Amino acid sequence: MxxxxxxxxxxxxxxxxxxxxxxxxxxxxxxxxxxxxxxxxxxxxxxxxxxxxxxxxxxxxxxxxxxxxxxxxxxxxxxxxxxxxxxxxxxxxxxxxxxxxxxxxxxxxxxxxxxxLLSGEYDAREAIVTIRSGAGGVDAADFAEMLMRMYTRWAERNKYSVEVFDVSYAEEAGIKSAEFAIHAPYAYGTLSVEVGTHRLVRISPFDNQGRRQTSFAAVEVVPQLEQTDEIEIDENEVRTDVFRSGGPGGQSVNTTDSAVRLTHIPTGIVVSCQNEKSQLQNKAAAMIVLKAKLLARKKAEEAALKKDLKGDVAASWGDQMRNYVLNPYQIVKDLRTGFETGNPQPVFDGEIDGFLEAGIRWRRGAEKVEA
Missing domain, CATH: 1.20.58.410 (Release factor)
Structure with a gap:
């Protein structure tokens, strides 16, 4: 048999x-x-x-x-x-x-x-990931740091190198934001399904009354640019600010103004880099990230225009895409694909391949409906 x-x-x-x-x-x-x-x-x-x-x-x-x-x-x-x-x-x-x-x-x-299934124009590229804490105060900042660790652990499990451009630490715990690159083929195509708002529900470790807290963090993923990509930036439209690199709790980790913040005035996009030792190196790295974000913005505007012309014929990606619930029960569930697990800890330790694969299949299905 x-x-x-x-x-x-x-x-x-x-x-x-x-x-x-x-x-x-x-x-x-x-x-x-x-x-x-x-x-x-x-x-x-x-x-x-x-x-x-x-x-x-x-x-x-x-x-x-x-x-x-x-x-x-x-x-x-x-x-x-x-x-x-x-x-x-x-x-x-x-x-x-x-x-x-x-x-x-x-x-x-x-x-x-x-x-x-990763056959998009930029799917084969490396990825630049940005994480920002949202509503939820110190819990949101802590959640943002948990997500950063989740993605970097995923990269480590797959032997992908990670380059951290900038981390803005919150005063009490966690991070306000972080920007880092994952250097691996198809990193962008794989991680692009993580874009959106992530939601955490748990008993807050920062609440002395032990109340349940809901907090949010946003994830953005853009493709790393190559020399053949045509993105020109007028230097007159970019404001450059320099400052000292900072560590957790406001600790200064650099005694010189080597960190660089670039602001693209027409779009309001802001990027920072403080991982290199010299101001010139940080500015060059920040410019790479800025160009990548401008390219992603351009593609998003083109896609939105096509969608307006065609009409909304399929469900679009929602802003809130995944729940991480640690209390009163334990579950991590993707709201688009329905993929879930009742054991959150391995997820936070970087075991997210199931969510990534489900997201890629879901996206391909949505693309077929729109075609």
Missing amino acids: AGPDFDSEIKQLQATMHTIEQVLDLETMKAEIASLQEQVAAPDLWDDQANATRVTGKLSDLQGQLERFERLSNRIEDLGVLVELAVEADDADSMEEAQRELPKVKTAVESLEVRT
């Missing part, structure tokens, strides 16, 4: 992998890898460091995608052989091994399938 069940499961996995293969276009991918390898082998590659970084990064990403697909295809094939031998030999131990392997392979296939 186990054999036919496995046959059905394996055939479904193979069908999904065939669809993924078509989406990835493996032949084109292999040709691009060969072209990039030729460029990497060129003796003058590093004469242009920016281009060299782009080429080597693209090569590494494509090789990783190809290896992941081939490795998973081999696992499915090996699973089929294991089941076949177990049935022929009536080997209970081998069948138990297959039963343990099947859900692991299914999870891996589902994860790879989600990656193929």
